[in-house]
Amino acid sequence: MKGYRVTSKVLPGTRAVVEKSAANPARLSSIRYVALKVLSALPMLLGVIVVNFVLIHLAPGDPVSVLVGETEPTPEQLAELYQKLGLDKSVGRQFLEYVGSILRGDLGYSYVLQNDVLGLILNRVPATLSLMLTSLIVFTVVGVLLAIIVARHPKSLIDRGGSALAVIGYSVPAFWLAQIILLVFALQLRWFPTNGMTNSRYTYEGWAYFTDVLHHLILPASVLGMRYLAINFRYARAAMRDALSQDYIVAARAKGLPEKRIVFHAFRNGILPVITVFGLNVTDILAGSILTEIVFGWPGIGRLMYDAMYARDYPLLMGIFIFVSIGIIITNLLIDIVYSLFDPRVRLK
Amino acid sequence: MSMQDTPPLKSRFAVLYGNLLRYPARLRLDPVSGAALFTLVAMLLFAFITPLFFENVNAMGHESFAPPGPQHPMGTDDLGRDVFARFAYGARSSLSVGILAAFTSSIIGISLGAVAGFSQGVVDIVLMRISELFQVIPRFFLALLVIAIFGSHLIFIILTIGLLGWPEVARITRAEFLTLREREYVMAAHAVGQSTRSIIFGEILPNAMPPLIVAMTMQVSSAILLEAGLSFLGLGDPSNPSWGLMLNEAQQFLTRAWWMAVFPGLGILLTVAALNIFGDHLTDVLNPRLRGGR
Amino acid sequence: MAEALLVVEGLNTVLNTSEGTVRAVTDVSVEIGKGEIVGIVGESGCGKSMTVMSIMGLVPSPPGEVTGGRVMFDGTDLRTLSGAEMQKTRGRRIGMIFQDPMTFLNPVLTIESQISEMLRHHLNLTKAERRERVIDLLRRVRIPDPARVVASYPHQLSGGMRQRILIATAISCDPELIIADEPTTALDVTVQAQILELLKEIIHDMGSSLLLITHDLGVVAETCDRVYVMYAGKVVEEAPVDELFRTPKHPYTQGLLASILRADERRDELYALDGTVPNLVDVPVGCAFVDRCAKATAICETAGPGWTRNSDVSGVACWNYET
Secondary structure (H helix, E strand, C coil), X not given: CCCCCCCCCCCCCHHHHHHXXXXXXXXXXXXXXXXXXXXXXXXXXXXXXXHHHHHHHHCCCCHHHHHHCCCCCCHHHHHHHHHHHCCCCCXXXXXXXXXXXXXXXXXXXECCCCEEHHHHHHHHHHHHHHHHHHHHHHHHHHHHHHHHHHHCCCCCHHHHHXXXXXXXXXXXXXXXXXXXXXXXXXXXXXXXXXXXXXXXXXXXXXXXXXXXXXXXXXXXXXXXXXXXXXXHHHHHHHHHHHHHCCHHHHHHHHCCCCHHHHHHHHHHHHHHHHHHHHHHHHHHXXXXXXXXXXXXXXXXXXXXXXHHHHCCCHHHHHHHHHHHHHHHHHHHHHHHHHHHHHCHHHHCC | CCCCCCCCHHHHHHHHHHHHHHHHHHCCCCHHHHHHHHHHHHHHHHHHHHHHXXXXXXXXXXXXXXXXXXXXXXXXXXXXXXXXXXXXXXXXXXXXXXXXXXXXXXXXXXXXXXXXXXXXXXXXXXXXXXXXXXXXXXXXXXXXXXXXXXCCCHHHXXXXXXXXXXXXXXXXXXXXXXXXXCCHHHHXXXXXXXXXXXXXXXXXXXXXXXXXXXXXXXXXXXHHHHXXXXXXXXXXXXXXXXXXXXXXXXXXXXXXXXXXXXXXXXXXXXHHHHHHHXXXXXXXXXXXXXXXCC | CCCEEEEEEEEEEEEEECCXXXXXXXXXXXXXXXXXXXXXXXXXXXXXXXXXXHHHCCCCCCCEEEEEEEEXXXXXEHHHCCHHHHHHHECCCXXXXXXXXXXXXXXXXXXXXXXXHHHHHHHCCCHHHHHHHHHHHHHHCXXXXXXXXXXXXXXXXXXXXXXXXXXXXXXXXXXXXXXEECCCCCCCHHHHHHHHXXXXXXXXXXXXXXXXXXXXXXXXXXXCCEEEEEECCEEEEEEEHHHHHHCCCCHHHHHHXXXXXXXXXXXXXXXXXXXXXXXXXXXXXXXXXXXXXXXXXXXXXXXXXXXXXXXXXXXXXXXXXXX
């Protein structure tokens, strides 16, 4: 067999040329791509604000009484509200001022809690994010890994079991699953606390605080995670099976690559629909997380919304709606960008 | 293909009827999807027949928190009401909300999608941007906000859920219209001067049905889940017990009466899972293109 | 014939489908000498590709299964090799080129990573060595500006360029045998000729052998030394290329030849073979070609013809042929 001489006819300076010519056009088009995506997200943002504005004005009673609800604000506060809504001006003018105040980060004032809406929401963001991100990351990875294993052994016991579990996972109402898990693991077995994010009887610091939060986090994160697991498993499995049946997999096998590398070839393609589907499911997942927060008394945005609903605190409700919508728009934007990192065909169009 | 005249209405009806008769065979049920279909039919019959045997579902009994037993197969709740009777009523309202909301979103979605796909141009762009907006808006939050502001009558809940679900149906309808309008038989129908309406209803819509049927199945399941979530938060119609409302009532008695939470939840899980499994199966059968493995 | 590199003997491959067992490859024997270019020609569905996949040990299972025969490569029966040993043979000693370079290249990986992964797994080269070698390979398949192309993705290249990439991949580890499955079918006519020319030249330079699978007798005429004609999963004729074109012996080969146009001939009518390849589930007891054959006699209906050998390198399976 002919051995290969590494000292072959590579011209000096070739490598520099490679890097220069390869990086530039790609990076340029990436920037353009992101800019385009950001631009196309702006109308969405405007749409959300329009929906909110219409709701305030469609609600029974005048906007002031809707926003004030059952509270009795001071005359100064009322005067300020009238001033801000600009009810004596034209509707177009009112809308512009409304958009302006939201863009300035003013989501309104909660007369029930006597506090700034944005501040109230931001206070709860860490709790919601720590719950969502933990279960999101852990269970997405588990779901995709499981799908990769299963895709290579279709119709095996683990495939059927996983698929059955996935159907349950995306059919079960999150709050009911939360109730059942709470009933079994917290109330009967007493393995985990039933409520809240920390043990209110003690004030822990440092590592003790962390483990305390973790202890409280496990049940709600698992409930939320069931859904991530189910959705990701389901789509990743289908996508991996599809990818594994493609011609490039035959080619990879003909190249004599090890099985691991062949799975990698499939994975790089199979992950694409998983990313897309994740974007489509963000809103559902968020709804699941509010309900889970409520069952477990997790002090996040969901819990805040629940309390706002009972107190008829409309400014807070609307603020949360706008805040969450913006969060979703940004998430979708990030997903588009992540997608473009995985699929060169999108990036360079 | 002969395109000289529109077939008379009667014959078209006969064709449709013949198709319906052929459907069971074309469904190609396997044990799993067969079980799902059976569950759905059984649940429907249960939901619309059983409540007729219970006169007042809100009637309070003598015994609160009675565990499941011969007297009360699903136990009683905090007010001594029979959980089984409420479960049956809950099935009826959950399924009604699911079906009616899906019906609402299908009508809106199919009409708007058809208009967008058929007319194209500016109308299409505007409609599709709106539908994209609705996909980004957190449906659950908006429903919650709307119902919190406007009140929680059953009709209102149905309309809200229906209004939030249409973009999905619209997108599918539009996509089907875009491909189907280029097909030969549609071109031929244009050429012989059939009216736009008869082309849409006679030629395109029937052929777009398979993916739409799947989408509607999914609409029902997501509407049931959405309603359950809203009722669980206490936004349901209090005069109509639904599964979600029962779970809301169960929340504070989780330790005392597990049966108050377990049965309504199982009802939702069973119905939604059956819908999802059957919907997946329909996708496989009606859309060979998407079937896994080659 | 030169010293044999690959000797396939009595290869049988079936596909177990819900409609029954499809006999995709039946008793196929093929031989390729060192430095030789051998063609397998036949209509689509005649079992050419399945023969190749059986040789490579890549028949998808289920539904496929190689049920018998030997695949002697350089003295070893590939069918007896373990999975790991076979993996070291594929790509390293037998390179493969496919029909449609778009679908056989991974759309989301760069050209470089798709070639360099072979160098990594088979030759254990370092990153820098791999980079140099990839660029060198691209140069060998005449890709302009190889330094730029390595960083690009398949969709950014033309069909001809992509096919060159597949060739570069196949030759990356200096294999002794290259199998090309319809390498030019998906390309424009003008590009086809360039690719064939390139392939021939590269094989010649490397001193390797080429097994070329095609439905196109024109490609065979331009490229191959010897050729096997396959029909309905069986080899029906074997001959050196000039002999095949001069004196085709099997009625099927005669039909194929009559159906291609030649520049030095003027004809008023185009000839086309009637009928289609039979369904391989219910293989007829007699000759598979009987329904389409003008010369069929009674015996052709009842029994399959044996192999009539003319010389070392030529033979035919037909009742009507007499030496």
